[in-house]
Amino acid sequence: MTQVFEWERPLVELEQRIADLHRFVADHGIDCEKELAELEHRAERLRKDIYENLTPFQRVMMARHPKRPTTLDYISMLLDEFDEFHGDRTYRDDGAIVGGVGTFEGTPVTVIGPQKGRDTKENLARNFGLPHPEGYRKALRLMKQAEKFGRPIITFIDVVGAYPGIQAEERGQGLVIAQCIEEMSFIRTPILCIITGEGGSGGALAIGVGDRILMLEHAWYSVISPEMCATILWRDSARAPQAAELLRLTPADLLKFGIIDDVITEPIGGAHRDHAVMGQQMRAFIRRYLAEICKVPVDRLVEERLARFRAIGKFTTERMPIDA
């Protein structure tokens, strides 16, 4: 049973009625075409109404839907063949980040991304998709490998944050994230980053420095999760919906700010409703942007990557007026 959000309930009920009516028509051979057409029309209007007017926090909830495609789902949908590589060569294999080499429409690519589990057992094995330092170290190792062999890199980003644990701190979580960000910035091979779900702070940025940064329609990307922001501002994580508004974490905002390059539309109602359609859509975007960055000579690519981040920031040479 797919999780249904409160705001979708009227639509889901209507869709159920339409399905029932279809079954009724088929079983009894009664002509209800007019009624059906009207219901379909209403459903269409309702769908538009609901999904085109999602609040930022509803989008955050969509990004967290348990049936949303994961990195491994995208890999199996999009790559012709793929081999997963394991381990950071130092400590352990972190199941919260997967990576490896495969071919995308014939071109060898390195693919890296956090991996959430589908059920409790898998989630425990994957630490709910919250990476430890060794996960980021594995990501970095695979990026260096891609650089050596001149392979483009695709990162799928869906991580609420790097794991805040005792061992994670002992093994240098902050330090490893810094190294990832720095090294990724200078890697001499094309990098395409796609925020597929949650883009949570440094844990997302650690695999999010690239030549093109794309984002799914119902994904979010922010310096802090809405819950944590609400806790800091009002000591009340239940006010996360309000914090989500303030943080401007939606694809539309980030496109306007020049943080991302494009928004990948999802099947109506969200990626979880139709993995196959999501996959096709994703494929078209990857094809287009990968071709674009693979054409650029690598020296220029790295220079442009650095210039892009160098330009980000809003400040003035005058003090901010208070009544602004």
Next chain:
Amino acid sequence: MLNVFRSKPKYVTVKRSEVEQRKELPDNLWTRCDHCSQMLYNKELEKEMFVCRCGHHFRLSASQRLNMIADEGSFAPFAPLYAADPLNFPGYPEKIQAAQQLTGLDDAVLIGEAKVFDTPVILGVIDFAFIGGSMGSVVGEQLTRGFETAVDKKLPVVIFSGGGGGARMHEGIFSLMQMAKTAQAVGRHSRAGLLFISVLTHPTMGGIYASFASLGDIILAEPGALIGFAGPRIVEETTRQKLPPGFQTAEFALEHGMIDMLVKRPQMRAAIGRLLRYHQRGGRK
């Protein structure tokens, strides 16, 4: 070494009055140590560089720190920049103004050219009193300019990244991106074969620890400083485990191989002087 400083017309001495306005060390005669609860005579405390007899290092303002490290009168700050409010975040302009009034700073970093034992450096200090020493666009830009100036003039960089409460939430994604921007600035400076000494003082956390501060050629820390990625309370709440004693202290970071040396405050200037001397001839290129 380059002689660019001698031709510089003006040196700025950081005003004492800024220091005296600080609430952390009240104007009365005595201060209680947060660590051992001992009452300390303020004049004595100042002479001891705000280190208690128990070893506790009090938090310093940026200008106090600067005065302890730079050669007297040698500091020439960069042109000031001020925060914008890119998200129209409620209360942010007021917060900035209050922090400016409290600290006398433009934003959370004080950075410029200075000399340490006659060696020209780019010297930057983050101040906790300015919104937790968090990194927004101004801090990110000033640090980046610091590394860029250092590349142009072939200078070492010394940053005291203590006071780093992490990212500045009020600037949202712009704040997060300063992590990439500053890390890249360090990367360019490093690739030019130049030295970056990162000094972690209390507290260096979150987005500051997970970007430029971790990327020093040499990483020093003051004893007792809190150093880490996730805050201790978050770690405790997430893991529901009791934190080990000394968790995320500088000593803990040293033990786990994350920093090069612990340096007590009274020895800090001499240590930096020594490290600069070892690297006097510069690196490759």
